[in-house]
Amino acid sequence: xxxxxxxxxxxxxxxxxxxxxxxxxxxxxxxxxxxxxxxxxxxxxxxxxxxxxxxxxxxxxxxxxxxxxxxxxxxxxxxxxxxxxxxxxxxxxxxxxxxxxxxxxxxxxxxxxxxxxxxxxxxxxxxxxxxxxxxxxxxxxxxxxxxxxxxxxxxxxxxxxxxxxxxxxxxxxxxxxxxxxxxxxxxxxxxxxxxxxxxxxxxxxxxxxxxxxxxxxxxxxxxxxxxxxxxxxxxxxxxxxxxxxxxxxxxxxxxxxxxxxxxxxxxxxxxxxxxxxxxxxxxxxxxxxxxxxxxxxxxxxxxxxxxxxxxxxxxxxxxxxxxxxxxxxxxxxxxxxxxxxxxxxxxxxxxxxxxxxxxxxxxxxxxxxxxxxxxxxxxxxxxxxxxxxxxxxxxxxxxxxxxxxxxxxxxxxxxxxxxxxxxxxxxxxxxxxxxxxxxxxxxx
Amino acid sequence: xxxxxxxxxxxxxxxxxxxxxxxxxxxxxxxxxxxxxxxxxxxxxxxxxxxxxxxxxxxxxxxxxxxxxxxxxxxxxxxxxxxxxxxxxxxxxxxxxxxxxxxxxxxxxxxxxxxxxxxxxxxxxxxxxxxxxxxxxxxxxxxxxxxxxxxxxxxxxxxxxxxxxxxxxxxxxxxxxxxxxxxxxxxxxxxxxxxxxxxxxxxxxxxxxxxxxxxxxxxxxxxxxxxxxxxxxxxxxxxxxxxxxxxxxxxxxxxxxxxxxxxxxxxxxxxxxxxxxxxxxxxxxxxxxxxxxxxxxxxxxxxxxxxxxxxxxxxxxxxxxxxxxxxxxxxxxxxxxxxxxxxxxxxxxxxxxxxxxxxxxxxxxxxxxxxxxxxxxxxxxxxxxxxxxxxxxxxxxxxxxxxxxxxxxxxxxxxxxxxxxxxxxxxxxxxxxxxxxxxxxxxx
Numbered sequence: 001x002x003x004x005x006x007x008x009x010x011x012x013x014x015x016x017x018x019x020x021x022x023x024x025x026x027x028x029x030x031x032x033x034x035x036x037x038x039x040x041x042x043x044x045x046x047x048x049x050x051x052x053x054x055x056x057x058x059x060x061x062x063x064x065x066x067x068x069x070x071x072x073x074x075x076x077x078x079x080x081x082x083x084x085x086x087x088x089x090x091x092x093x094x095x096x097x098x099x100x101x102x103x104x105x106x107x108x109x110x111x112x113x114x115x116x117x118x119x120x121x122x123x124x125x126x127x128x129x130x131x132x133x134x135x136x137x138x139x140x141x142x143x144x145x146x147x148x149x150x151x152x153x154x155x156x157x158x159x160x161x162x163x164x165x166x167x168x169x170x171x172x173x174x175x176x177x178x179x180x181x182x183x184x185x186x187x188x189x190x191x192x193x194x195x196x197x198x199x200x201x202x203x204x205x206x207x208x209x210x211x212x213x214x215x216x217x218x219x220x221x222x223x224x225x226x227x228x229x230x231x232x233x234x235x236x237x238x239x240x241x242x243x244x245x246x247x248x249x250x251x252x253x254x255x256x257x258x259x260x261x262x263x264x265x266x267x268x269x270x271x272x273x274x275x276x277x278x279x280x281x282x283x284x285x286x287x288x289x290x291x292x293x294x295x296x297x298x299x300x301x302x303x304x305x306x307x308x309x310x311x312x313x314x315x316x317x318x319x320x321x322x323x324x325x326x327x328x329x330x331x332x333x334x335x336x337x338x339x340x341x342x343x344x345x346x347x348x349x350x351x352x353x354x355x356x357x358x359x360x361x362x363x364x365x366x367x368x369x370x371x372x373x374x375x376x377x378x379x380x381x382x383x384x385x386x387x388x389x390x391x392x393x394x395x396x397x398x399x400x401x402x403x404x405x406x407x408x409x410x411x412x413x414x415x416x417x418x419x420x421x422x423x424x425x426x427x428x429x430x431x432x433x434x435x436x437x438x439x440x441x442x443x444x
Numbered sequence: 445x446x447x448x449x450x451x452x453x454x455x456x457x458x459x460x461x462x463x464x465x466x467x468x469x470x471x472x473x474x475x476x477x478x479x480x481x482x483x484x485x486x487x488x489x490x491x492x493x494x495x496x497x498x499x500x501x502x503x504x505x506x507x508x509x510x511x512x513x514x515x516x517x518x519x520x521x522x523x524x525x526x527x528x529x530x531x532x533x534x535x536x537x538x539x540x541x542x543x544x545x546x547x548x549x550x551x552x553x554x555x556x557x558x559x560x561x562x563x564x565x566x567x568x569x570x571x572x573x574x575x576x577x578x579x580x581x582x583x584x585x586x587x588x589x590x591x592x593x594x595x596x597x598x599x600x601x602x603x604x605x606x607x608x609x610x611x612x613x614x615x616x617x618x619x620x621x622x623x624x625x626x627x628x629x630x631x632x633x634x635x636x637x638x639x640x641x642x643x644x645x646x647x648x649x650x651x652x653x654x655x656x657x658x659x660x661x662x663x664x665x666x667x668x669x670x671x672x673x674x675x676x677x678x679x680x681x682x683x684x685x686x687x688x689x690x691x692x693x694x695x696x697x698x699x700x701x702x703x704x705x706x707x708x709x710x711x712x713x714x715x716x717x718x719x720x721x722x723x724x725x726x727x728x729x730x731x732x733x734x735x736x737x738x739x740x741x742x743x744x745x746x747x748x749x750x751x752x753x754x755x756x757x758x759x760x761x762x763x764x765x766x767x768x769x770x771x772x773x774x775x776x777x778x779x780x781x782x783x784x785x786x787x788x789x790x791x792x793x794x795x796x797x798x799x800x801x802x803x804x805x806x807x808x809x810x811x812x813x814x815x816x817x818x819x820x821x822x823x824x825x826x827x828x829x830x831x832x833x834x835x836x837x838x839x840x841x842x843x844x845x846x847x848x849x850x851x852x853x854x855x856x857x858x859x860x861x862x863x864x865x866x867x868x869x870x871x872x873x874x875x876x877x878x879x880x881x882x883x884x885x886x887x888x
Contacts, residue, residue, distance in 0.1 A: 027745075030745075031603055031604075031745055034745075035603060035604075035605055035745075038605055039603065041670070041791070042602065042670075140600065146746050146747065146749060147749060148595075148596050148599070148600020148601050148749075150600075151592075151595050151596060151599040151600035152592050152595060152596065152600065155592070155595040155599055155767065155771060156584065156592020156594075156595035156596065156600075156764075156767060157592050157763055157764075157767055158486065158767045158770050158771075159475055159479060159483065159762075159763050159764075159765075159766030159767040159769070159770055160475075160479075160763045160767075161479055161482055226485070226486075282731075284728060284731050284752065287726075287728050287731060299763065301471075301474075301475055301478075301479075301759040301760065301762060301763050302590050302753065302754065302759065302760045302763035302764075303590065303753070303754050303757075303759070303760055304752075304753065304754070305590060305591060305592075305751070305752060305753035305754075306750070306751070306752035306753065307749070307750070307751055307752075308728065308748075308749060308750035308751075308752075309746065309747070309748060309749035309750065310746065310747050310748070310749075313747075315745040315746065315747070316745065316746045316747055318603075318745060319601055319603050319604045319743065319745050319746035320600075320601075320603075320746075321603075322603030323599065323600060323601055323602045323603040323604075325603070326602050326603055327599060327602075331780075334778070334780035335779060335780055336775075336778035336779055336780035343485075343486040343487060343488070344486055347485070
C-alpha cells in the first residue's frame with residue numbers, strides 16, 4: 001500500500017504510438033529517448049515507443065526510434081495497433097489528422113496532439129467524442145509550444161474568471177518585428193533573411209498575415225472563456241506594412257509594436273483581434289524578443305499573470321508533447337473513469353463575438369504624404385467630423401519631401417469611426433498611400 | 445455515456461471544510477462564493493462549504509460563509525467531520541497545521557494547503573502518508589500565490605529536465621527594493637512606510653532577512669529537482685544593507701538589484717542561494733516591480749520559460765486554493781485510485797547541497813571609505829593575493845569625504861576567495877564599514 005510502484009502491474013510500460021516524424025515528432029522522440037530514465041523515475045513505470053509512422057519514414061533517417069519499434073508509412077498501422085496505449089498525432093493539418101484522432105478515440109485511446117488548427121476548428125467535437133469513449137485529448141503543444149499555457153488554464157488558475165488576455169503567439173512575426181526594430185531594416189529584407197535562416201517559411205503568408213496566430217487565439221479563447229470561436233470571424237491584420245519609421249515613432253511615444261492577439265470580455269461580447277499594436281515599452285510584454293511567445297492574463301480575482309517561453313522548436317514542443325504523454329499515462333494507470341480534460345472547452349457556449357466596429361482604443365495613425373500646405377488641417381477636419389480627437393502630432397526629420405512619414409495619435413475612438421475617417425481620406429491627393437491605423441494601448 | 449454530467453451521482457456536491465479564516469481563508473471563501481456558478485459549470489457538480497473553523501471565528505465577522513455551514517473554534521470539528529470531503533488547511537505554522545493535515549490524510553481525505561513552511565520541511569513525509577491512505581495533498585498556494593508554478597512543474601513541463609531556476613519569491617522585500625530604487629530612500633524609511641501601508645509586518649525579519657524566501661526556494665527546488673532540501677542549509681542573505689547608492693552603481697553597470705532565489709544543478713551538487721543579486725536590467729526578471737513574484741526556469745530541452753504574478757493577497761492565493769480544490773474534487777469524482785501528486789516530490793533523493801564556498805560568480809564589491817591615498821592600490825593588492833581580478837572601478841560623485849561609497853567589480857571568482865579577501869580587508873583603517881559583496885550576473 002505504501003509503495004504503489006512496487007506493484008508489478010503498475011510497472012508495466014505504457015506504450016506510445018507516434019504519427020508524424022517532422023519537427024515535433026523528432027523532438028518528441030528525442031525527449032522520450034534522452035529523458036527515459038528520469039521519466040520512469042517520475043512516473044514509476046517506463047514509457048516505450050512501440051510504433052512510429054510517417055509518409056516518408058522508410059526512406060528518411062529518423063533518429064531516436066527504439067530498435068524494437070515498428071515503423072510504417074501507413075498511419076493506420078499505428079492508430080489501430082493493439083500494442084499502442086497512447087497515440088500522438090503530430091502530422092498537423094485537418095484531413096488525415098482528423099481521421100487519425102477519430103480512429104484513436106473511437107478505440108478508447110487517449111490522444112496527444114500538437115495540432116492548433118484542428119483543435120481550434122473541431123476541438124470541442126473531438127473532446128465530446130473522447131468523453132463518449134471514456135478517454136480524452138491532450139493538446140499542450142498546440143499553442144506556444146514551450147509555454148505550458150494549457151496546464152495553467154486547465155489546472156493552475158482554473159478557479160479564476162478570466163477577464164482578458166494578450167498574447168504574442170507567432171514567433172516568426174515577432175522575430176521579424178524585433179529585427180525591423182533593432183536593425184532598422186525594411187520588412188521585405190528582414191523576411192528574406194528570416195527565410196534564408198529557416199525562421200520563416202517559403203510561403204510566409206500564414207505567419208505574416210496573422211492567420212497562424214488567429215488559430216492560436218481562437219483555441220486559447222475557447223479554453224479561457226468556454227465560448228465557441230470561429231477563427232475566421234476574428235479581426236485579423238498582418239505585419240507587412242510595419243516600417244522602421246513606425247518603430248521610431250512608437251519609441252518616441254514610449255511604445256513598441258508587436259503582433260498582439262487580444263481577447264477581452266466586453267459588455268458587447270467577447271472581443272478578439274490579431275493585429276500589430278503599440279504597447280508601452282515598460283510593459284513586460286514589450287520585452288518579448290525574437291522567436292519567443294508570451295501570454296499576459298488578467299483574472300478577476302488573481303489579477304495579472306504572465307507566461308513566457310519558446311513558441312516553437314522540436315525540443316520545447318517535444319517537452320509539451322511528452323508532458324502530455326505523462327499525464328495521459330498516469331490517467332491510464334490511475335483507474336480513473338473520468339478523465340482530466342479542459343472542462344470549459346468541452347462544453348463551449350455559443351455567442352456572437354463583439355463586432356470589430358465597436359472596439360474602442362487610442363489609435364496611432366501613420367501617414368505618408370507629398371509635402372504640401374494645410375495637411376494637418378485637412379486631416380484634422382476629417383477626424384473631427386468623425387468625432388475623433390487628436391492627441392498628438394509627430395513628425396521626425398526626413399529628407400524625402402515626396403514621401404514624408406508623420407503620425408497623428410488620437411484619443412480613444414471606435415474602430416468604425418477610424419475606418420470611416422480613413423475612407424474619407426482617400427480623396428486627399430497628398431496621401432502617397434492609405435494611412436496605417438494601429439491601436440495604441442496606454443497600459444497593459 | 446455521452447454526458448457524464450447527466451449522471452445524478454456525479455452531480456452530488458463535493459463538500460469542503462476550511463480551517464483558518466485569515467487572509468487566505470477569507471480569499472478562498474470569497475472565490476468559492478462569487479464564482480460558485482462558474483465553478484459548477486466547469487466541474488459539472490457544485491462545491492459546497494459545509495464547515496469552517498478558526499480560533500476566533502465565533503467573535504469575528506467572517507464573510508462568505510454559507511448559512512448552512514457549521515462554524516467552530518475547534519479545528520477537530522472540521523477535520524474529523526463526516527460531511528467534509530476535502531479539507532483546506534489555511535492556518536499556517538508547523539504545529540497545529542501538522543496535526544490538521546495528518547488527521548485528514550489518515551481518514552483518506554485530500555488536503556489543500558497554503559503552508560510553505562510545513563511543506564518545505566515535511567512535505568515528502570506528508571505525501572507518503574497521503575499515498576498510504578489513497579489520497580493526496582495539493583499545495584499550489586504555498587509558493588508565489590498568484591503564479592500557478594506547481595501546475596507548471598507538476599504537469600506543464602514535467603517531461604523536461606530542469607537545469608536552473610531564478611525566483612523573486614518575497615513580495616515584501618521586492619517592494620522595498622523597488623521603492624529604494626525608484627525613490628532613492630533609505631532602507632529604514634522604506635520599511636517604515638511599508639509597515640504603515642500594511643505591506644510589511646511589524647516584525648519584518650522573515651521577509652527582509654530572506655527566511656521566507658528560503659522556505660519557498662526549498663519547496664520549489666524539491667519539486668523541480670526531486671532532491672530533499674533542508675531550508676536551513678541554504679545560503680541566505682537579506683536586503684538590509686542595500687542603499688540607494690547601490691542602485692545608482694548597479695544602473696551605471698546596466699544592472700538592477702533583486703533578492704534572487706537561485707537554484708542550479710552543478711557538478712558539485714544542487715547550488716541554492718537567497719541573496720541580493722545584480723541582474724541585467726534587460727532581463728525580464730529585472731522588470732518585476734513591487735509586490736509581484738516571478739520565476740525564471742531553464743530547462744535542458746524546453747529552454748527558458750518565465751512565470752509572473754501576484755506573490756500574495758487573499759484573492760490571488762484564494763484562486764490557487766480553489767483551483768486545487770477543483771482538482772481534488774475531480775479526482776474524487778474520477779474513480780482514480782492513483783492520485784495526481786507531484787511525483788518528484790514524493791520520492792525525494794538525498795544528496796548534499798553544493799557548498800556555498802564553491803559558488804563562482806562575478807561580484808560587485810561596494811566599499812565605504814574615509815578619503816585617503818592609495819585605497820585602490822591596497823584593495824587591489826588584497827584582491828590579487830586571493831586570485832581575484834578586478835573588472836572595473838566605479839566612483840560616482842559624493843560630498844561626504846568621510847564616508848565615500850565606491851565600487852569594484854571583479855571577474856568570476858569563488859565565493860570562498862571573496863570571503864577570505866573581505867576578511868583580510870578588516871585591518872584596513874580607511875574602511876567605514878565591512879564591504880558589501882553581491883553576485884553580479886552577466887546574463888540570466
